[in-house]
Amino acid sequence: MKSVITIALLLCVGSLGAAEKLKFVPLFNGKDLTGWTGEGYEVKDGAIVCTPQGKNLMTEAIYANYVLDFEFKLPPGGNNGLGIHYSGTGNPAYTGMEIQVLDDTAEKYKDLKDYQFHGSIYTMVPAKKGHLKPVGEWNLQRVTVNGDEIKVELNGTVITEAKLSELRKKFPKHEGAKRNSGHITFCGHGDAVAYRALKICELSPHANVTGAVEAGFRPLFDGRTLKGFKVPEGGEEHWIPINGILKYDGKNKDLWTEKNYKDFTLAFDWRWTMPGPIKKRPILGADGNPTGEQVDVQELDSGIYVRGSSKSQVNLWNWPVGSGEVYGYRTDGKQSAEVRAGVTPKVKADHPIGDWNRMLISVKGETLNVSLNGKEVIIDAKLPGMNAEGPIGFQHHHAAIDFANVYIRED
Known part of the structure; x- marks a missing residue:
């Protein structure tokens, strides 16, 4: 994952190139x-x-x-x-x-x-x-x-x-x-x-566009339109591109890419834009099983669907375990203990609510790696039975969330 983390840092520095007139x-x-x-x-x-x-x-x-x-x-x-x-x-x-x-x-x-x-x-x-x-x-x-x-x-x-x-x-x-x-x-x-x-x-967080291109990435979101996405009915009023940010108010449906992907690395920034209701959520052990202890958190939930499946979703949320978890595999009792532990984040690396986070998701075969804010949270996790290819989805789960600097490289 060292090369992936290097890319993460590359995309976080520098400044935006000449842009269209910003909108208020x-x-x-x-x-x-x-x-x-x-x-x-x-x-x-x-x-x-x-x-x-x-x-x-x-x-x-x-x-x-x-x-x-x-x-x-x-x-x-x-x-x-x-x-x-x-x-x-x-x-x-x-x-x-x-x-x-x-x-x-x-x-x-x-x-x-x-x-x-x-x-x-x-x-x-x-x-x-x-x-x-x-x-x-x-x-x-x-x-x-x-x-x-x-x-x-x-x-x-x-x-x-x-x-x-x-x-x-x-x-x-x-x-x-x-x-x-x-x-x-x-x-x-x-x-x-x-x-x-x-x-x-x-304003979106700064990104080195030239560096991203040199590293083999291309924009998945152009910062101005929903080109390349299958927009759900009425979605134009809820998935709003403005000033390089894809703003979602949490009041529509999932947003999917038109294109299918096999092996890829996805790099993007994201942040929560509204507080969430307080709910109790479980603390997990390293094996992915609940410890029996729960804590109060602001309920904020979204995620990235990988290869067209909600089961192979990389979660973005405010749960104690942290973002990066693959909930569909961790909670599947038919999966081995090794698989369930593998899709449980090694560390909670989320920034405070409202701050921008940078995530990289790397998928190769049935292997998943995820880094968040420069930390490896999922390392060589196995997702048995994951689709060989499929679209990428931005999940609707009622929370308001921003995405920016969304780049993809097909590996």
């Missing part, structure tokens, strides 16, 4: 708070407005790499904030990172610390001052959160730039700085700060 989608419909959860905010004249009871209002969805555009208007002395990478619990300034939204011209704020001015990353990074419009006017702000990069542009001027890697070194105890994804949140203080025209452009 609304984050707020201008009518109600659909897609948001929290308290103390109302919709007024097409804007989200914080009320005197306003606390935190966060997106239901989880975001990783993106560009967020919005307009905001401050009342005199108004104070709010934009939380990024928020965990969903606790104070967004510390379990996420808070970008200040503040009328820092108010007399009561004359003694602010440098990291408290508008656009600063609270407690960590000061912003350039003097680019707010007068109180009561609408300001335009763009926030870019892309891998290591955080950037804030206010009315056309870059006022804040930071790198997560540097913040983690400088502020090792800051929990929010350790995160790579989370909810987007408004952090209320009871002031009537208003937001409108919110739109977001989600």
